[in-house]
Amino acid sequence: xxxxxxxxxxxxxxxxxxxxxxxxxxxxxxxxxxxxxxxxxxxxxxxxxxxxxxxxxxxxxxxxxxxxxxxxxxxxxxxxxxxxxxxxxxxxxxxxxxxxxxxxxxxxxxxxxxx
Amino acid sequence: xxxxxxxxxxxxxxxxxxxxxxxxxxxxxxxxxxxxxxxxxxxxxxxxxxxxxxxxxxxxxxxxxxxxxxxxxxxxxxxxxxxxxxxxxxxxxxxxxxxxxxxxxxxxxxxxxx
Numbered sequence: 060x061x062x063x064x065x066x067x068x069x070x071x072x073x074x075x076x077x078x079x080x081x082x083x084x085x086x087x088x089x090x091x092x093x094x095x096x097x098x099x100x101x102x103x104x105x106x107x108x109x110x111x112x113x114x115x116x117x118x119x120x121x122x123x124x125x126x127x128x129x130x131x132x133x134x135x136x137x138x139x140x141x142x143x144x145x146x147x148x149x150x151x152x153x154x155x156x157x158x159x160x161x162x163x164x165x166x167x168x169x170x171x172x173x174x
Numbered sequence: 175x176x177x178x179x180x181x182x183x184x185x186x187x188x189x190x191x192x193x194x195x196x197x198x199x200x201x202x203x204x205x206x207x208x209x210x211x212x213x214x215x216x217x218x219x220x221x222x223x224x225x226x227x228x229x230x231x232x233x234x235x236x237x238x239x240x241x242x243x244x245x246x247x248x249x250x251x252x253x254x255x256x257x258x259x260x261x262x263x264x265x266x267x268x269x270x271x272x273x274x275x276x277x278x279x280x281x282x283x284x285x286x287x288x
Contacts, residue, residue: 090274092275092276094278099183099280099281100280101178101180101265101278101279101280101281102265102267102276102278103278104275104276104277107275117275147217149219151219151276153274156271156274161207161209161224161226161269162221162224163221163276165211165218165219167216167217167218168217
C-alpha cells in the first residue's frame with residue numbers, strides 16, 4: 060500500500076515561530092503536494108514539487124515555503140507563523156503525468172493551531 | 175482558471191437509501207479527469223471514484239456511481255444502499271493532467287441516519 064506519512068497530527072505553535080511540517084511517501088512518487096483545508100473552502104494548493112529540489116507555487120503560497128531535498132520527503136515551512144495560518148494541512152503524492160495513474164494519495168493531515 | 179463548485183454543504187440520508195451529491199466545474203480543457211474523494215472523521219482522504227472526460231460511460235464502483243454530463247460540466251455522485259460508514263466529507267476534484275495538482279470543491283458533509 061502507498062503510504063504518505065505526516066510527522067504530526069496536531070501542533071500548537073506561537074505567533075512568530077518558525078514551523079516545519081514534514082511529509083514522507085514510500086512509493087517513489089515524483090509529485091508531492093501541500094494543501095490547506097478550511098471549512099467551506101475545500102482544499103487549496105499551497106505548493107507542489109515534481110522533482111527533487113523543484114518547487115512550484117500553488118494558489119495560496121504567501122507566508123509559506125517548501126523544501127524537497129530528497130524524493131521521498133517534502134517539507135512545508137511557515138517562516139513566521141500567524142493566527143490566520145491556523146488550519147488543517149494535508150500532504151499528497153502522485154506519479155508523474157503520462158504514467159496513466161491519476162490517483163493522488165494523502166497523508167492524515169496536521170491540524171495546526173497558532174496562538 | 176479551473177473552478178469546482180459543490181452547492182450542498184450538508185446532506186442527510188437514511189440508511190439503505192440512495193443519495194446524490196452534486197458537483198459542477200468550469201474548464202476550457204477538452205480532456206481532463208474528475209474525482210470524488212471521501213474524508214471520514216479519521217481525516218484520511220480516500221479516492222472513491224474517478225472519471226476520464228474522454229470516456230462517455232459513467233464510472234461505477236460497487237455502490238458508488240457518477241452521472242457525468244460533459245456539456246453541462248456536471249459530475250454528481252450517487253451512493254446507493256447508504257451505510258453508516260458512508261458518513262464523511264465528500265470532495266469533488268478536477269485535474270487537467272493525470273497525476274498533477276487537483277482543484278477541489280468546498281466539500282459536502284454527508285450524514286447517514288440509522
